[in-house]
Amino acid sequence: MSVAVDYELAGDLKIGQVGIANLRIRSLDVPRLIEEMRGRVQRAPKLFARAAVVIDFGGLTQAPDVDTARRLIDGLRDAGVLPVALAYGTSEIERLSEQLGLPLLAKFRASYERDGEAEAAPPPPAPRAKPEAKAKAEPAPTQPVPAQVAPTAPGLIQSTPVRSGQQVYAANRDLSVLTTIGAGAEVMADGSIHIYGPLRGRALAGAQGWEQARIFCREFHAELVAIAGRYKVLEDIPKELRGKAVQIWLEGEDLKIAALD
Template identity: 75%
Template sequence: MSVAVDYEQAGELKIGQVGIANLRIRTLDVPRLVEEMRSRVQRAPNMFGRAAVVIDFGGLSHTPDAATAQALLEGLRAAGVLPVALAYGTSEIEKLSQALGLPLLAKFRAGYERVDGAAAETAAPARRETPAPAPAAEPAKAAPRPPAGAAAVAQASSVGMIQSAPVRSGQQIYADNRDLTVLTTVGAGAEVIADGSVHIYGPLRGRALAGAQGNARARIFCREFHAELVAIAGHYKVLEDIPKDLRGKPVQVWLEDEQIKIAALD
């Protein structure tokens, strides 16, 4: 039931929390990259057709020259997507962005790196933790400091976001640093996003993205599965790739070894 991830792909595509895709170039082979993107668009035109894409050259040992990068941009546009920016990296990338007339998206790149890094699951919550200093008069009696991120994780798990109204086409619901629970339907063309897990107690016909800031332990649960797309920490699977025997069933979605897993709930 897992996604057949091709680790030899020239470009690794991940979905950002606002529907922008990050294309990290791993092999600078323009025809191959264009063909891979054309295949994605053909398989899931509602998801990828005219999708905004950020180009990330951070996976290469050398920054491409402007002519090669321009050829890639033109090829991707011909394949059906819209390159809108470069992911911020080095001073060479900044110069390349100026030559191409594209902006840099530093924040998007940072989110992508958190997905790959070992501290992905605790980096965002840890910033919210503010332990009180020990009293100056009685330092020996101060309570031991909890592990980094523990307080924030507990807070996030206890204060989830609840959406009681149906999420209709064109709507986007985002649970910042917490779980999201939808009590009714997520319609086709709608999008629900959470930094934690997503729980849907009705049909899921749109898109559900969990672990939006890189939490690979996040999961998606739904009572009736017809999703256009599901994603955990940027790794995604579209409807065309989902086994037909799971459609309409109660399922859970999780990430294992960087591959999306989907299984029916008993």
């Protein structure tokens, strides 16, 4: 008799634009969620120990009750992270945030809503054309603006080392770093990131959700890399890639890392 095995995680963890982690709850299995987070903290304590976390209940069909939410929050704290807010959602989530004494943050829902956005309502019927207008060519319909827009501003160039505790952010553009990114430092871009020196800190490309962003690095020792919120930490990266020139990109939901020839 075969036994079905559930390989899906109960929660998807994504890195937000300001370095705050977003925990999207997919299954309200509190012990499992706590153990998953405890494992993340144990694997990468420098990144996740006492990290600020926003809890997003938008993946559930209904909001949890207050007691269940409190058990989750207490358990996450015990696992080593610090829940600081709820992601904005329904009126029930708003009431829950008041009962828990936690703020609501809206921007963490944006990328998920783009990913799973329902089909737009059909446009209203066009007005009936007058007989004399039938011979005229009809204008092409306006195309909807895509949810993820590629950055178009000129790239930002960082020519001095990014030291521990520092952060460089290229809003709406690519970022080129000409020198070292030290351990504990962070670089982010809404576009792609090109690093011409050693990367020992964190690099987060596609920070506003652009999934076509890439990271190129000449010497790879990263603590964490992410594209559009999908991330890997050093412990998840094959040892043969460390110290190598690599490129990083998204393939579906999977973050790929490969050596550059």
